[in-house]
Amino acid sequence: MNRVAVNETISVMKPKRAIETVSKGLRKRYRAERRFRMLGLAAVIASLLFLTIMFISIFGNGYTAFFQTYVKLNVYFDPETLREDTLARADYPGLVKKTMRAMFPEVQGRRDKRNLYKLVSSEAAFQLRAMVLRNPDIIGQEIPVWVPADDDIDMLMKGHIRRDVPESERRLNDKQLAWLDRLSADDRIQTRFNWTFIRSGDSREPELAGILGAAVGSFLTLLVTLLLSFPIGVAAAVYLEELAPKNRWTDLIEVNINNLAAVPSIVFGLLGLAVFLNFFGLPRSAPLVGGLVLTLMTFPTIIIASRAALQSVPPSIREAALGIGASKMQMIVHHVLPLALPGILTGTIIGMARALGETAPLLMIGMVAFIVDVPQGFNDPSTALPVQIFLWADSPERAFVEKTSAAIIVLLGFLITMNAAAVMLRKKYERRW
Amino acid sequence: MFRKTSLLAAAMLLSFGLGSVDARSSRNYISIVGSSTVYPFATTVAEQFGRTTPYKTPKIESTGSGGGLKLFCAGVGVEHPDITNASRAIKSSEVQKCKANGVSGIVEVKIGYDGIILANSKKTQPLKLTRKDIFMALAKDVPDPNGGEKLIPNPYRTWKDVNSSLPDIKIEVLGPPPTSGTRDAFVELAMEGGGKTFDFIKAMKKTDKKRYKAVCHTIREDGAYVEAGENDNLIVQKLDANPDAVGIFGFSFLDQNADKIQGSFVDGAPPTFDAIADGKYPVSRPLFFYVKKAHVEAIPGIKDYLAEFTSEKAWGPEGYLAEKGMIPMPENERKKFYKNVQTLQTIPMP
Numbered sequence: 001m002n003r004v005a006v007n008e009t010i011s012v013m014k015p016k017r018a019i020e021t022v023s024k025g026l027r028k029r030y031r032a033e034r035r036f037r038m039l040g041l042a043a044v045i046a047s048l049l050f051l052t053i054m055f056i057s058i059f060g061n062g063y064t065a066f067f068q069t070y071v072k073l074n075v076y077f078d079p080e081t082l083r084e085d086t087l088a089r090a091d092y093p094g095l096v097k098k099t100m101r102a103m104f105p106e107v108q109g110r111r112d113k114r115n116l117y118k119l120v121s122s123e124a125a126f127q128l129r130a131m132v133l134r135n136p137d138i139i140g141q142e143i144p145v146w147v148p149a150d151d152d153i154d155m156l157m158k159g160h161i162r163r164d165v166p167e168s169e170r171r172l173n174d175k176q177l178a179w180l181d182r183l184s185a186d187d188r189i190q191t192r193f194n195w196t197f198i199r200s201g202d203s204r205e206p207e208l209a210g211i212l213g214a215a216v217g218s219f220l221t222l223l224v225t226l227l228l229s230f231p232i233g234v235a236a237a238v239y240l241e242e243l244a245p246k247n248r249w250t251d252l253i254e255v256n257i258n259n260l261a262a263v264p265s266i267v268f269g270l271l272g273l274a275v276f277l278n279f280f281g282l283p284r285s286a287p288l289v290g291g292l293v294l295t296l297m298t299f300p301t302i303i304i305a306s307r308a309a310l311q312s313v314p315p316s317i318r319e320a321a322l323g324i325g326a327s328k329m330q331m332i333v334h335h336v337l338p339l340a341l342p343g344i345l346t347g348t349i350i351g352m353a354r355a356l357g358e359t360a361p362l363l364m365i366g367m368v369a370f371i372v373d374v375p376q377g378f379n380d381p382s383t384a385l386p387v388q389i390f391l392w393a394d395s396p397e398r399a400f401v402e403k404t405s406a407a408i409i410v411l412l413g414f415l416i417t418m419n420a421a422a423v424m425l426r427k428k429y430e431r432r433w
Numbered sequence: 434m435f436r437k438t439s440l441l442a443a444a445m446l447l448s449f450g451l452g453s454v455d456a457r458s459s460r461n462y463i464s465i466v467g468s469s470t471v472y473p474f475a476t477t478v479a480e481q482f483g484r485t486t487p488y489k490t491p492k493i494e495s496t497g498s499g500g501g502l503k504l505f506c507a508g509v510g511v512e513h514p515d516i517t518n519a520s521r522a523i524k525s526s527e528v529q530k531c532k533a534n535g536v537s538g539i540v541e542v543k544i545g546y547d548g549i550i551l552a553n554s555k556k557t558q559p560l561k562l563t564r565k566d567i568f569m570a571l572a573k574d575v576p577d578p579n580g581g582e583k584l585i586p587n588p589y590r591t592w593k594d595v596n597s598s599l600p601d602i603k604i605e606v607l608g609p610p611p612t613s614g615t616r617d618a619f620v621e622l623a624m625e626g627g628g629k630t631f632d633f634i635k636a637m638k639k640t641d642k643k644r645y646k647a648v649c650h651t652i653r654e655d656g657a658y659v660e661a662g663e664n665d666n667l668i669v670q671k672l673d674a675n676p677d678a679v680g681i682f683g684f685s686f687l688d689q690n691a692d693k694i695q696g697s698f699v700d701g702a703p704p705t706f707d708a709i710a711d712g713k714y715p716v717s718r719p720l721f722f723y724v725k726k727a728h729v730e731a732i733p734g735i736k737d738y739l740a741e742f743t744s745e746k747a748w749g750p751e752g753y754l755a756e757k758g759m760i761p762m763p764e765n766e767r768k769k770f771y772k773n774v775q776t777l778q779t780i781p782m783p
Contacts, residue, residue, distance in 0.1 A: 162692065204473065285492060366494050370475075370476040370479065370495075372479070373490050393664065396686045
């Protein structure tokens, strides 16, 4: 009954040509496509926008950390204080204070004097000491010396401390500002590139804090990670992909490797604490242990990337190699691995970049620490770049805000370099079949 | 070829690792763990020590007071830390644990005080609180406002509800999480101090100590108190953005950010350096560090580090730690602990 009715309506309707149906829906389909396209574009623009905001805010906050305010002092290297037999232990802070008093002879009273001494960094005394020890002939002369300014002065010069608020709300009082203005007028204040930031380790004085200790720590840690996780990862991938029989055991292994890649990194930190520190008794805070922990985290990623790279090598190459009499090992080492290498390296670099940004596992093995000396080897205590960012972000001094952003810039610089290397390797050596 | 070199390198690394087992039998730097409140002060001393003596700069981990004492009490030997910093005194349970692990000689050194500050943005008026107000505003259960000795869930929404002399703004307090030593000290000093002003709660201390602690130390969980994490800089930023909010943190953050935030008066005392130093400001706590006596001879430099820390130029009223925001001890207390350090006087073992 029903079917008859349907048949009748069809026969009653004019036969419709396919092109009519198509052109009827055409505008709608174009519209849908345009919407789809706009949506994609909007997504790209939104992500670029967030990225730009992030970069601008970090660079805006951080670039000033690469500069530092210096003050010129006319130091008279007094032979009275600098006796030849006790040069190393002479009273250099006293020498700095004396110089300051000589420059501002009108300053009287204990409190004012203390405020006056606060204009220059405590580094000044060490700088004078180094100068005298390097060249004792300067004793008895008056020499102009540029010394770093205290962090509060530096913040003021960079505009991070406002002058126009009432005196009680500033860390610098009106007298200190007046002295500073006088120094400025005499051309005794200069902003220079902050080599200290690049050349030294951490410090509690923001004007002396540097990134080198953390950068070297990160480098040593990553070196250990690379040297361990790359061979392990590649060997495991080659075995699983080329040599292993396909059975339930290898399936089980595969599932577990995928699971391992998804384990939160803090778990590896706890494992490192229990195994490497407590069981093997390796030293706390050492890049060696950090590298071992990050290896655990990185090599599953390398295995997965390497297997994908090996899979993309066409079977014909393997067959050809075997066909002309190569052994399985020769086939793998001479033909398959070189062809898969760009993919493997890309995966490795991305895994390493992830390891570079990791803090959580390092927390458990004592790498979140205040370490001034730049590490010299794999067993020296050290921190890593992201840890340094964390520690500076938590410091009360205002000047550490810009240091934090500057450290982020350095970390981002490393990450971008590593990712760019991955892209270049792929572009240069990738082969398509 | 590539594989051969990397295998070789891996083998080398492995031998490095094995070598380190021997290497740790002599450690040539001081290892310090402990409180994040003492961290900024200890690091300043350590840096000064590293620059002025031939020894290496000590390594300082910020693990929290409890975590530090746990590591400290794990045993004697170079793999264990030499010194732990704490923003509270060592507990008797911790002393026992130390003893059980062979750590029997512990030198206690009090280094100064830290004030705990309730601060709000400079854009508004400073609050004038009493400890009772703090307790009433933040406790989970408070005495029934209609009288009697009953405790009811905290009904107060605004500061004015708590005390009619306070402004009519919503109670919104950003403070540290329970893992923090600052929180421990805050509930002990401010909240308990406020709870004690009610006679029946004070009487509870003798009859039912557990309940007394629960009443005084439990902070409300209905959103008026927000746990803002351990990053005090973040709290400062949030206060600057929201003038109605009040933040809880250590004195050094107020000291460094005096252009953005102001501390509230507590019991009539302003949270200034002088008021905390002479004990007028009620919410302040002592800071300590603990030294393993057995390590003093074994690790080079500990004696000099102790001497640096207990020198007048470090912990004195004009010293560089005061500049970093630590409140120095009165002179007789400094003398007492200086003597303790000189003689390495250990705390009594149970």
